[in-house]
Amino acid sequence: MNLLFYLRKILHLTGTKYGCGSGGCGSCTVMVSRYDPKTKKIHHYPVTACLVPICSLYGVAVTTVEGIGSIKTRIHPVQDPQKFPDIPENFMSAVDNFPIGTPQGLQMFQCVNPHQPPQDPVGHPMMHKSAIKHATGEAVYVDDMPPVAQELFLAVVTSTRAHAKIIAIDVSEALALPGVVDVITAEDVPGDNNHNGEVLYAQNEVICVGQIVCTVAADTYAHAKDAAKKVRIAYEDIEPRIITIEQALEHNSFLADEKKIEQGNVEQAFKHVDQIIEGKWSWPEK
Ligand code: FES
Known part of the structure; x- marks a missing residue:
């Protein structure tokens, strides 16, 4: 059994999320604290719970997002975006003692007139309504709900x-x-x-x-x-097997009707314009 399953299904601590299940997305990250008898210090480090067998955790402490703070008790400064400017540099990535580099981020928003009343929201940066619930792990997603009888x-x-x-x-x-x-x-x-x-x-x-x-x-x-x-x-x-956009065009294969945005007499306009610029634009993955 892995730590993620144990947290979510046995302890019902659903703040730790199941994303990829293979160590790639980080949504199941928790903090492990282990005592080192040589240095006589406790080392804290992040692990992806989906990759950690529960049997490897003998003698360690695990802190999940619920253990940092919550709306019901008190949210930790790292969970409160409104307190963001006050967070000291060493708290920026997570809670104390994480031996990892600080992720960099930038949020841009327009400046509003300082005389604009605070209750006028136009131009003011606004926190997402569920932001604190997301940061504390208290937002409940479908997979976080307790199972119902005879659920399939x-x-x-x-x-x-x-x-x-x-x-x-x-x-x-x-x-x-x-x-x-x-x-x-x-x-x-x-x-x-x-x-x-x-x-x-x-x-x-x-x-x-x-x-x-x-x-x-x-x-x-x-x-x-x-x-x-x-x-x-x-x-x-069955033929054709359409893999590329070119093949789709060749076989006139569209999922929906062709969509055009036109205003006025387009054909007439093309006859009198000075320049016509043509080009192709595509996303490789589409
Ligand atoms: S669920 Fe994605 S890293 Fe664990």
Whole structure:
């Protein structure tokens, strides 16, 4: 069991968040304090709780965001953006004794007339309404809510093909696994599976890698994920497989109608302008 699971699911300290689950995002960072008998000092350092096995924490103290301050008790200066200018340099990154460099940041906002009444918000920097709740870990997200009786977890099964016909979906192996309650496909959607072009579950064909084909419902997320790997989908590839924007243009493949912004008589205007500048603009990842 890792520290993140223990904090969130056993102790219900949900201020420590589950993000990537693989040490990349830092949303599960907590402070570990360990006594060093050689130096006779306590060392504090940050760890990503999703990567720390609980058995490696013998004899250490762990401080989560709840242990720093809260709205109910008293918020720590590092959690209060309004006190930001007063925070000493060594507190800028987190609480005391963190042996890490200070992250740099800059927030820019316009200056308002000093005679403008404080109750007039125009131009004044305003704190996000939930800012303190976010900083103290007290904002409750869906995954922070306590489980309800007979709650089920869903894991998605997604297409591995860019463009293909779905020949068959074999869910028998998945359904036989412990904790699995059902596998839900397009056939099970009671209403419209295609809402204004937004397809919930792929039906008959898939049009991109990652498109949701079905979901597995189970008593735990781990069971649902394991079972999702056992759903077998038989595909038959279809041409064209569109990967680039150029290929989409060539095959006239658009997700929605072409959108144009025009004002006045554009064709006439082009006949009389001095210069016409043409160009292409694209994001590589789009
Ligand atoms: S959940 Fe992202 S680093 Fe732990």
